[in-house]
Amino acid sequence: MVDRLVHSEINSRRIMQVEQCFGSSGQPLAMPDRVLVGEGILTKMCRKKPKPRQFFLFNDILVYGNIVINKKKYNKQHIIPLETVKLQSIQDDGYFRNGWQIISPSKSFSVYAASSTEKSEWMAHINRCVQDLLTKQGKQQSDVEDSPVWVPDSDARVCMNCHKSEFSVLNRKHHCRKCGAVVCGPCSSQRWLLAEQASKPLRVCLNCYEKLKQGSGGGGEVVAEGKGTANNGNLDSSGDSSDDENEADGLATSDQPTFYGGSATKN
Structure with a gap:
């Protein structure tokens, strides 16, 4: 789907720009054969309320972060390997529409697009990237147990x-x-x-x-509340390491996601 972009100068520039938007707080993203497939804003269901997050779909990973300045600065970068990702559509329910679950062993959560068309495009591109990646690696999706989607x-x-x-x-x-x-x-x-x-x-x-x-046959590690394991900012948060009350919340309006390989729903 995006093989023609591998090693291209325009793809390298796009990835470099994403790295610059995350600054020193983010991990390096440029790697051989990595392609930026698409990007856009989705609403992530966080612990306390839905919040807009910037998502970047690569051909091998899914990256997202908090929006500090749209298209200029992001923080709290999260990276999910695509080879472990599964998608599950969510039925529309009143205010919450055009949603699906992103499920993996390390992290699972619900997201919502601004329209049914955007939902279809996002899901099609992610699924295509997952299948292409597994095919190239000669693998099947792992049967490792997935993390749960948190109840709001x-x-x-x-x-x-x-x-x-x-x-x-x-x-x-x-x-x-x-x-x-x-x-x-x-x-x-x-x-x-x-x-x-x-x-x-x-x-x-x-x-x-x-x-x-x-x-486990009675084994395992027992840690009493308040002892043994320090709260590192993630133990009671939403997986975004903080649920900042000052952030904008609610379902995001359409920002027209960009997919650099063209539409995935028409192929």
């Missing part, structure tokens, strides 16, 4: 584990990294090493903890 905070009034504890300013909401449920502190007091998601033990609900412990 707004969907839970009480703990989804004990079904008793009501959330409040003092009784904070937490997310289980194994199932994505919103749970209270006592019901998420244990942590487990989920190697595909992080190198440190992550918060899990008591139900998942018991299942993980049984599955």
